[in-house]
């Protein structure tokens with residue numbers, strides 16, 4: 001059965017993919033997502049601009065001065081702060097904002113907590129979905145991801161984390177990296193759908209029990 005994601009017209013939902021991996025994820029969402037909910041690709045490097053603009057299903061937003069982050073979350077955070085007016089212009093009017101980030105690099109890790117705060121300031125319920133790097137990506141990436149998730153917990157109403165490692169540990173034989181990313185894309189899509197449905201029906205408090213992904217963790221601020 002094809003995956004679909006429908007929202008009633010009274011809901012204004014924006015889904016942001018923040019950083020390279022998360023932009024890839026939202027671009028893999030089924031077509032028909034372009035208007036409702038609105039998909040917004042957020043990136044920090046001028047060199048990504050041409051690629052981002054090729055995808056017509058998403059709005060694109062370059063944050064910061066276009067020089068990227070050199071994998072430093074502090075630079076991602078600064079880029080989001082420097083572009084807070086543009087970000088708020090995109091976030092305005094939403095009642096549900098879903099922020100997707102692949103943690104461990106500079107842009108998604110650093111910018112997402114700032115964007116969560118901005119979305120809240122715009123009056124939205126803010127849900128985050130974050131992936132955690134593979135163990136093989138190294139301790140430094142893991143630590144950056146853990147720090148970013150801690151910061152995001154303080155700014156989001158709901159946060160779901162999904163370890164990449166879950167995919168490589170369940171599939172035998174282990175799939176190639178692109179296949180694993182593809183499976184992660186699908187898991188993130190499922191979690192997005194679940195959040196949308198629960199938000200719509202007023203059952204967001206029960207989300208933890210219904211997250212359709214084994215190995216995911218769920219934190220709620222309420």
Ligand SMILES: Nc1nc2c(ncn2[C@@H]2O[C@H](COP(=O)(O)OP(=O)(O)OP(=O)(O)O)[C@@H](O)[C@H]2O)c(=O)[nH]1
Pocket residue numbers: 018019020021022024025044068069070071072076102103104105106107108109131132133134137141164181182184185
């Ligand atoms: N699901 C998925 N995960 C990805 C993909 N590319 C990278 N990742 C994961 O995302 C983590 C962060 O990478 P990026 O999203 O490229 O980082 P970024 O947020 O763009 O940050 P910088 O490029 O360092 O500014 C990596 O450590 C990988 O675990 C992708 O295409 N799909």
Ligand SMILES: [Mg+2]
Pocket residue numbers: 019020021105107
């Ligand atoms: Mg990047």
